[in-house]
Amino acid sequence: MEFGGSLSHVESRIFKYLIKKRKIKQTENLKEQSYRDHSEPQELYQSLEQNSDRLRAIYANCSDVIFHAFTIGENKKALLMYIEGLSDSKGIEDFVLTPILRERIGESSEDLQSVKHKLLVPQLKDFNTFLKCIEYLSNGYSILLLDNETQGVAIGLTRWEKRTIEEPSAESGIRGPREGFTETIRTNTSQLRRIIKSPHLKMESMIIGEYTQTNVVIAYIEGIADMALVEKVKNRLQSIEIDGILESGYIEEMIHDFPFSPFPQLLSTERPDVTCGNLLEGRFAILTEGTPFVLIAPITFAALMQSQEDYYQGFMISSFIRWLRYTFSGISLFLPSLYVAILTFHQEMLPGSLLLSMASAREVVPFPALVEALMMEISFEALREAGVRLPKQIGSAVSIVGALVIGQAAVQAGLISTPMVIVVALGGISSLMIPRYPVGISVRMLRFPMMILAGMFGLLGIMMGFIGIVLHLCHIHSFGVPYVSSLATTEGRQLRDVLFKAPLWMMDTRPTLTGGNNHIRQAPNQKPEAGREDEG
Amino acid sequence: MLEKGKISSFQLAVVMYPTVLATGFLVLPSISAQYAKNDFWMTGLFALFSGFISVCLAVKLHQLYPKQNLAEYSEQILGKTLGKILVIWFSVHFLNSAGLITRQYAEFVSGNFLFKTPILVIISSIVLLAAFAVHGGAEMIARSAMILTPIFILPICFLVLLIPDLDIKNIFPVLSHGISPVIKGSIGPQAWATQLFIMSFFLPCLKDPQKGKKWAFVSLGAIVFSMVFINFIILLLLGPDSGNKTYPVLTAFRYISFADFFENLEALLLAMWVAGNFIKIAVFYYVTTLSIGLCLNLTDYRPIVFPVGLLIIALSLWGIPNFITLGQHARTVAPIDILLNMLVIPIILLVVTGFRRATKQLKP
Structure with a gap:
C-alpha cells in the first residue's frame, strides 16, 4: 500500500505538472494575440499627439471608432473619441462639445479639472492607463483627452439599441409578472433591484473573456446566502480563461461540478421573479451580458420541478398541479x-x-x-x-x-x-x-x-x-x-415544498442548502383565521 | 477511519429495513411455515427478541468505542493478532453473504421473469449497480435508500387488496403442536433480524448519534411488523399449503385481482422489489469492502470496490450449484451462520470488553 500510494502520488504530481505547463502555454498564446502588449508603456503619455497615435494604432481599421480632434480656447488641443452606435452622439454634441467650445477667449479653463466642471454629464470617470481607456471606450463611454495631461476622462453617455423588456417566451405563465430579462445586463440588474430594494442585495461584477470582455454579475443577498459558497463561485468564475462568453451556457459548462451529467446543475431562467425568489431562498444568481438567461445555483432536483406559479396560487391548487x-x-x-x-x-x-x-x-x-x-x-x-x-x-x-x-x-x-x-x-x-x-x-x-x-x-x-x-x-x-437533498431529506419540514406545496404561512424556514445560509424566512404562526383581529 | 460521509439516524433506519427484509420476504415465510405449520405467523414475534438483542449489542459497542466500526473495535477488544483474525473472519463472512444474497436475488429473477437470461448477466448487472453505490460511500447508499425503500415497501401495501380472499379460519388451531415447532420455525426470522447488527458499520458515521438507538428500534419494529403482516396474509390466503410454495409472497401477489384491471401485476410489483434487493446487496457489498479495506490497512477503500465486486460475483456462482442447494442452504446453514456471526461473536466481544474493563478497574 505504501508503495502503491507513493507511486500514485508521484504520478499525479507529474500529471498535474504537465497540465499546468500546458495551461501556461495556452494562456500565453491567448495573451499574445491580444492588444495587451506589455512592451509598450501602459500609462498615458504627457503629449496628446503620442496618445492619439497610440490609440489610432490600436484602433486601426476600426471604422466604427470616431476620433474627433479639436482645440479648446486658443491653443489647448483635445481629442474626443467614441464608438458610433454605443455612445449618444446627440448627447455628446449637447452636453460635451457645446459647453466646452462655447468658451470665450481669455477665460482660462485649460486644465482637465475646469473642463470637467463644464461638462453637463453626471457620470465622469478618470483614468490614466490605455487599458482602462480601451475598457471604457468599448463599454460605450466617450473618451476626452487633453494635451499635457496624463489623465483622461471617460464620459458616461452610453446609448445603444436594445430590446425592450418583453414577456419571457420560454417561461410563460398565467399569473405572475409579465416581464423577462433582456440582453442588457444593466436592465437586468435594475429589474432585480426593483424587486429587492434592500441594500443587502449585492451585485459583484467581473469581466470574463479575453476578446468579448463580457460583464458578469454575481447577485446574492448578504445575510441569507452562504458567503463561503459565494466566495467559491467567485473563484471559479475568475479562473475561467476563455476567448469569449456568448451565452450563460458557456459559464455553466465551465463552472459546474459534474460535467458528465445529463442533468443541469444550474437553473437557467429569464424571469426576474424566479431569480428573486431563489435569491430570497439563499441561492446566488449569475447574470451575463448579452443573454436574458440568468444562472441560479445551488439547486436541487426538486427545485427544478417547481414553477414560479406554484407560489402565486393557492396551496391546494399548487399541490395538485405539482x-x-x-x-x-x-x-x-x-x-x-x-x-x-x-x-x-x-x-x-x-x-x-x-x-x-x-x-x-x-x-x-x-x-x-x-x-x-x-x-x-x-x-x-x-x-x-x-x-x-x-x-x-x-x-x-x-x-x-x-x-x-x-x-x-x-x-x-x-x-x-x-x-x-x-x-x-x-x-x-x-x-x-x-x-x-x-x-x-x-x-x-x-x-x-x-x-x-x-x-x-x-x-x-x-x-x-x-x-x-x-x-x-x-x-x-x-x-x-x-442534488436529491430536498427529496431524500431527513428533515420533514423540507418535504413541505416537495411532496406538496405547503401554504405560505407554514413555510417559516428556507431550504437548508449548504447549511451556511440563514434559515428563518418569516415570523411563525401567521395562519390567517376568521375573526382573529376581533379576539386580539 | 475509512468512511468520511455522514448519514442521519433516520436514513440508517431506512437503509436497515430492506437490508433485513429484501431476501427475508423471499425465503422466510416458506422456511418457517415448514416447521411451524399454521402458527408460522408468530415466528416474526420471536425475531423481535433476537433483533432487540443485536440492536442493543451494536449500540452498546458503539457507545464503548464511538467513531469505530465492528472491524476497528474488534482489534481493540481482542488485541492485535486475534482481532486481525476476527476481521479476516468477518470479511470472509460478509463476502460469502453478499455472494449468497446476490445469488438468491438472481435465482428469484431468473426463476420468475427472465427464464432464458444467463444468471451471470443478472448477477453482474446488479453487482455493477451496487458497485457504483458502494463507490459513493455510506452517504450515497443512505440517500439512494431514501428514494428506493418506499418503492420496496409499496408492493407490500398492495397485499391489502387481498382482504376479500382471506380466510380467518386458517389460523386455527392455534399452537396445536405446542410452542416448540414455532421456535424451530423462528430460527430463520431470528437470524435475519440479527442482521440488524450490520448497522454497527453505519453507527460511526451518524450525524446525530444520540437518536441512533431510537431509530434502530423503529426500524426493528417496522421489520417485525412487516414480517408478521406478510405471514398473516400468506397464512390466511394459502392456509396449510404455505410451506409448499417456493415464494409464498409471489403466490400471494398472483392472487391480487382488483376491479378487473389490477391483476397479474406481480411482474410490476416484483420489479419494484428489486429496489430492496439492490439496497441489501449494496449494504453487504459496502460492509465487505470496508472490512477488507481495514484488513489490509488501506487508507481508502474505493480502489478495491470493483475487485471485491468480482469476488462477490465469483462467490455467488461457486458455492451453489443449483436452486435446490440454495434453498437448502437458506434453510439449514444460513440461520446458524448468521446467528453465529451477528449474535454470538458480538456477545463474546461485549463480554470480553466488560471483563477487560473490570480487570482494569481492579488493578489500580
Whole structure:
C-alpha cells in the first residue's frame, strides 16, 4: 500500500505538472494575440499627439471608432473619441462639445479639472492607463483627452439599441409578472433591484473573456446566502480563461461540478421573479451580458420541478398541479419503455380485452415493439427539434408532415400501431410538463437507454435503469448541495415544498442548502383565521 | 477511519429495513411455515427478541468505542493478532453473504421473469449497480435508500387488496403442536433480524448519534411488523399449503385481482422489489469492502470496490450449484451462520470488553 500510494502520488504530481505547463502555454498564446502588449508603456503619455497615435494604432481599421480632434480656447488641443452606435452622439454634441467650445477667449479653463466642471454629464470617470481607456471606450463611454495631461476622462453617455423588456417566451405563465430579462445586463440588474430594494442585495461584477470582455454579475443577498459558497463561485468564475462568453451556457459548462451529467446543475431562467425568489431562498444568481438567461445555483432536483406559479396560487391548487407534474414526469420517462417491456415480456399484465385490441392493432406491424418505439421516439424528437429551428413561414408544413404523415399515414400503412402513436404523443406532451426545459430534455434523452434496457430485460431492465438514474442523482451535487437533498431529506419540514406545496404561512424556514445560509424566512404562526383581529 | 460521509439516524433506519427484509420476504415465510405449520405467523414475534438483542449489542459497542466500526473495535477488544483474525473472519463472512444474497436475488429473477437470461448477466448487472453505490460511500447508499425503500415497501401495501380472499379460519388451531415447532420455525426470522447488527458499520458515521438507538428500534419494529403482516396474509390466503410454495409472497401477489384491471401485476410489483434487493446487496457489498479495506490497512477503500465486486460475483456462482442447494442452504446453514456471526461473536466481544474493563478497574 505504501508503495502503491507513493507511486500514485508521484504520478499525479507529474500529471498535474504537465497540465499546468500546458495551461501556461495556452494562456500565453491567448495573451499574445491580444492588444495587451506589455512592451509598450501602459500609462498615458504627457503629449496628446503620442496618445492619439497610440490609440489610432490600436484602433486601426476600426471604422466604427470616431476620433474627433479639436482645440479648446486658443491653443489647448483635445481629442474626443467614441464608438458610433454605443455612445449618444446627440448627447455628446449637447452636453460635451457645446459647453466646452462655447468658451470665450481669455477665460482660462485649460486644465482637465475646469473642463470637467463644464461638462453637463453626471457620470465622469478618470483614468490614466490605455487599458482602462480601451475598457471604457468599448463599454460605450466617450473618451476626452487633453494635451499635457496624463489623465483622461471617460464620459458616461452610453446609448445603444436594445430590446425592450418583453414577456419571457420560454417561461410563460398565467399569473405572475409579465416581464423577462433582456440582453442588457444593466436592465437586468435594475429589474432585480426593483424587486429587492434592500441594500443587502449585492451585485459583484467581473469581466470574463479575453476578446468579448463580457460583464458578469454575481447577485446574492448578504445575510441569507452562504458567503463561503459565494466566495467559491467567485473563484471559479475568475479562473475561467476563455476567448469569449456568448451565452450563460458557456459559464455553466465551465463552472459546474459534474460535467458528465445529463442533468443541469444550474437553473437557467429569464424571469426576474424566479431569480428573486431563489435569491430570497439563499441561492446566488449569475447574470451575463448579452443573454436574458440568468444562472441560479445551488439547486436541487426538486427545485427544478417547481414553477414560479406554484407560489402565486393557492396551496391546494399548487399541490395538485405539482403532483400532476410528478406523475407526468414519470410517464414521460417510463411510458415508452413500459410499452416495450409489457409487449415484449409481460403480456399477462394487460387485462384481457385490452390485450386483444392491442394484439389486433399490432398484428400488421412488422417490427418488434422496441424497434417500433425507437423509430417513433426518434422521429418525435426530430419533429420537435425541427419545430424549434424552422422559419416561421414553413411552420405549418412541419405540423402537417408530423400529424398526417408520421401519425396517421404510418398507422394506415401498417408501419406502426395506433397504441404506439398514443404512447409517443403522451410521452412527448408529458415531458413538456416539466417546467424547466433543460430537465425535460434530459428526461427525454434518458428515455432511449431506458427503452433499450426494457427491450433487453423487461420490467427488470426498467428498474435497473431507474436505480441507475437514482444512483446518479444521489451522486451529483450542485455547489456542495446534494442534488436529491430536498427529496431524500431527513428533515420533514423540507418535504413541505416537495411532496406538496405547503401554504405560505407554514413555510417559516428556507431550504437548508449548504447549511451556511440563514434559515428563518418569516415570523411563525401567521395562519390567517376568521375573526382573529376581533379576539386580539 | 475509512468512511468520511455522514448519514442521519433516520436514513440508517431506512437503509436497515430492506437490508433485513429484501431476501427475508423471499425465503422466510416458506422456511418457517415448514416447521411451524399454521402458527408460522408468530415466528416474526420471536425475531423481535433476537433483533432487540443485536440492536442493543451494536449500540452498546458503539457507545464503548464511538467513531469505530465492528472491524476497528474488534482489534481493540481482542488485541492485535486475534482481532486481525476476527476481521479476516468477518470479511470472509460478509463476502460469502453478499455472494449468497446476490445469488438468491438472481435465482428469484431468473426463476420468475427472465427464464432464458444467463444468471451471470443478472448477477453482474446488479453487482455493477451496487458497485457504483458502494463507490459513493455510506452517504450515497443512505440517500439512494431514501428514494428506493418506499418503492420496496409499496408492493407490500398492495397485499391489502387481498382482504376479500382471506380466510380467518386458517389460523386455527392455534399452537396445536405446542410452542416448540414455532421456535424451530423462528430460527430463520431470528437470524435475519440479527442482521440488524450490520448497522454497527453505519453507527460511526451518524450525524446525530444520540437518536441512533431510537431509530434502530423503529426500524426493528417496522421489520417485525412487516414480517408478521406478510405471514398473516400468506397464512390466511394459502392456509396449510404455505410451506409448499417456493415464494409464498409471489403466490400471494398472483392472487391480487382488483376491479378487473389490477391483476397479474406481480411482474410490476416484483420489479419494484428489486429496489430492496439492490439496497441489501449494496449494504453487504459496502460492509465487505470496508472490512477488507481495514484488513489490509488501506487508507481508502474505493480502489478495491470493483475487485471485491468480482469476488462477490465469483462467490455467488461457486458455492451453489443449483436452486435446490440454495434453498437448502437458506434453510439449514444460513440461520446458524448468521446467528453465529451477528449474535454470538458480538456477545463474546461485549463480554470480553466488560471483563477487560473490570480487570482494569481492579488493578489500580
